[in-house]
Amino acid sequence: MPLKVLILGGGNGAHVLAGIAASNPENEVRVMSLFQDEAERWSKALESSDLVIDYTDKDGKEKQFVSKPGLITNDPKVAVPGSDIIVFVVPAFAHAQYWEALKPHMEPGMVAIGMPGAAGWEFQAYNILGDKAKGITLFNFNTLPWNCRIKEYGKRVGIVGFKDNFVGAIRKGSMEPKVDPLKAIQQSLGPRPVCTAYGDLLGMTLTHTNAIIHSAIMYGRWHDWDGKPVREAPLFYQGMDQASADLLSRVSGEIVAIATAISAKNADIDLSNVKHISDIMLEFYPEDIKDKSSLLRMMQSNKAFEGLRHPVINNDGGGVSPDFTSRYIWEDVPFGLVVHRGIAEIVGVHTPNIDKLIIWGQGLMGKEFLVDGKIKGKDIGMTRAPQRYLFKSRL
Ligand code: NAD
Numbered sequence: 001m002p003l004k005v006l007i008l009g010g011g012n013g014a015h016v017l018a019g020i021a022a023s024n025p026e027n028e029v030r031v032m033s034l035f036q037d038e039a040e041r042w043s044k045a046l047e048s049s050d051l052v053i054d055y056t057d058k059d060g061k062e063k064q065f066v067s068k069p070g071l072i073t074n075d076p077k078v079a080v081p082g083s084d085i086i087v088f089v090v091p092a093f094a095h096a097q098y099w100e101a102l103k104p105h106m107e108p109g110m111v112a113i114g115m116p117g118a119a120g121w122e123f124q125a126y127n128i129l130g131d132k133a134k135g136i137t138l139f140n141f142n143t144l145p146w147n148c149r150i151k152e153y154g155k156r157v158g159i160v161g162f163k164d165n166f167v168g169a170i171r172k173g174s175m176e177p178k179v180d181p182l183k184a185i186q187q188s189l190g191p192r193p194v195c196t197a198y199g200d201l202l203g204m205t206l207t208h209t210n211a212i213i214h215s216a217i218m219y220g221r222w223h224d225w226d227g228k229p230v231r232e233a234p235l236f237y238q239g240m241d242q243a244s245a246d247l248l249s250r251v252s253g254e255i256v257a258i259a260t261a262i263s264a265k266n267a268d269i270d271l272s273n274v275k276h277i278s279d280i281m282l283e284f285y286p287e288d289i290k291d292k293s294s295l296l297r298m299m300q301s302n303k304a305f306e307g308l309r310h311p312v313i314n315n316d317g318g319g320v321s322p323d324f325t326s327r328y329i330w331e332d333v334p335f336g337l338v339v340h341r342g343i344a345e346i347v348g349v350h351t352p353n354i355d356k357l358i359i360w361g362q363g364l365m366g367k368e369f370l371v372d373g374k375i376k377g378k379d380i381g382m383t384r385a386p387q388r389y390l391f392k393s394r395l
Contacts, residue, residue, distance in 0.1 A: 002028040003179060005188050006083040007069075008098050009090030010038035012148045013115070015157040017089050019053040021188040022067035029069040032079040034097055039074040045154025046072070054151075055159040058192075065190075080105035084179045085113055085188070089144070091327050092118035092335035092384070099128040108135025109178035113168075113185060116143045118331065119208040119339035120384025122171070122201050127389050135175040139185070140204035141168040143284075145193050147304055161304025163284045166193040169273055171201040199273030206259055206274045206343070211336020212251045213277070213299075214328040215357045220244025221310060222322045223360055229319030233312040237305035245296035250353040252277035255340060261347040324364040333361035334369065334383035342375040342385030 005021050007014050010033030022029040033039045046068055053065040073079050080086070080102055088095060095117075102112075106129070114121040117140040126133050147160040166189070170181050186195045217236060220243055259274035275283070278295045281302070288303040299305065311326035337358050344351045358370045368377030375387045 002026055003184055003187055004028050004082055004084045005030070005184075006079055006086045007031045008086065008088050009033060009094070010035055010042055011090065012150050012157060013089040013144045013146070015051065015150055015154075016053055016146055016148045016159060017087060017115070017188065018069040018072075019051040019065050019067055019157065020190050022051070022069040023065045024187065024190065027188060030071040030073070030079050030083070031069055032073055032076065032098075032101075034074055034101060035094065039072050042154040043072045045152075049155045051154070052156045053159060054156070055162070076101040076105050081107070083110060085111045085181070085184045087113045087115050087185075087188070088117060088121075089115050091331050092121070093327075093331055093382075095121065095124060096128065099125060103129055103132055106132055106136060108173070108175040109137075110135075111137045111139055111177045111179065111181045111184065113181070114138075114140035114204070115145070115185075116141050116208060116210070117204065118335040118384075119205045119211060120335060120386070121205065123205075123339075123386060123389050124384050133173065135173045137170060137172045137177040137181055138201055139168055139170045139181045139197065140201055141166060142204045142207045142280075143209050145189060147308060160306070160308065161288060161302075163193045163304065164287050165283055166195045167273065167283060168195065168197045169199050169201045169204050170197045199270045202262070202269060203259070203271050203273035205339060206255050206271070207280060208336050208339075209277065209280055211332040211340070212255065213248060214332045215337055215361060216248035216251055217244050218310075218322075218328050219357055219360055220247060222324075225322065227321075229315045229317070229321050231319055233309035233320055236308045236310050237299050237302060238307075239310075240296060240299050242296055245294070245299060247353060247357075248277060248299075249295050251357065254344070254349065254351040254354050258340065258344045258347060258349045258351070261349050262343075265347065329361050329364055333358060333365065334367075334379075337361065338369045338375060338380070338383040338385050341370060342380075342383075342387050345375055346386060 005027050007018050018031050021027045050066045057063045145163050145166045150157045259271040263271050281298050289298045290301040291297040311323040312320035313323045341354050362369050367379040371377040375385045380388045
């Protein structure tokens with residue numbers, strides 16, 4: 001019996017996972033995209049073409065995965081029944097509609113996988129699924145296995161870099177999962193990266209790495225921007241400066257302090273998966289990081305980050321300006337930092353650096369999350385902060 005893999009989303013990561021998973025005949029791959037006419041466009045593109053994933057192998061050679069996913073649809077009635085694993089590969093602001101669409105069709109024993117789920121993924125799952133969550137195994141990763149960008153919609157995508165190790169955490173429901181979650185995701189991803197899972201699921205919420213990395217770099221580069229266009233999009237990681245690396249390190253230290261406070265109150269919650277960002281980078285990229293002498297040098301010299309640039313908008317009069325509507329703000333603040341800050345508030349940990357990033361980010365978004373030192377702003381309904389769900393148990 002083939003492994004039945006359902007992929008949610010229609011962007012960069014969904015393309016790569018669909019292409020790699022479908023290249024193994026032991027997988028039966030379906031994709032569900034609920035966004036606009038994406039499912040139709042992608043299906044149409046594949047009528048005349050295969051799905052090609054370009055990547056550079058470890059031996060330096062340019063290679064491809066070439067395949068055709070079995071089904072691309074926007075219909076949950078067709079996509080969901082019978083799935084063994086359901087993988088979220090879509091930005092967090094779109095997750096709620098996927099949970100709502102999945103709910104009527106989910107069967108006990110299914111495994112839902114966040115790749116990444118981003119912070120508060122499980123809070124939202126419990127909130128929307130209600131009793132249905134009991135039979136479901138939740139498996140979250142704190143990031144995506146690759147850096148990747150679509151070249152031609154539905155047909156071709158490039159992997160810029162692979163992680164060497166891909167680390168997640170599993171929380172089983174009351175029902176045994178239909179398939180071994182770790183084996184199933186490894187079979188879907190192929191041999192690279194190597195997947196492991198340990199620690200509590202809450203550790204993935206706390207170590208949603210993109211949220212802290214993107215936010216620190218965006219703040220470092222643009223918080224004192226004079227509003228004048230710059231010549232070209234700055235390199236995101238290779239162009240990082242010392243102040244941003246120091247800020248990232250302090251933010252990461254606050255996350256570790258939150259985990260320490262939780263573990264001190266609840267010895268049964270295993271948060272050994274919450275580590276400082278320097279250790280996480282070394283865990284993800286032991287081979288790609290050329291210079292391990294400092295956090296700044298690790299970020300600047302990581303082969304998997306080469307060439308990635310700041311999100312920008314082209315100006316009519318020439319030059320570019322930062323794109324503050326990008327997911328580096330709209331995903332990473334409400335589905336990252338605000339969740340971390342909400343948990344910190346419950347366990348009484350002071351987080352001045354996270355607060356600084358939220359206050360800057362919410363200002364750019366024109367939203368209110370953190371007000372008078374509390375996660376109580378009028379817009380917390382669009383976040384996954386525990387306060388939004390009135391959720392305090394187990395913290
Ligand atoms: P993406 O930006 O390519 O996602 C775009 C897709 O999201 C669209 O194709 C659509 O399917 C969906 N979408 C967008 N707006 C929507 C809306 N308003 N309503 C419903 N659906 C909508 O995303 P990606 O690059 O595949 O990334 C997926 C996740 O992985 C994100 O959380 C991202 O932050 C994370 N991530 C990406 C990379 C990368 O290199 N691409 C690296 C690390 C982490």
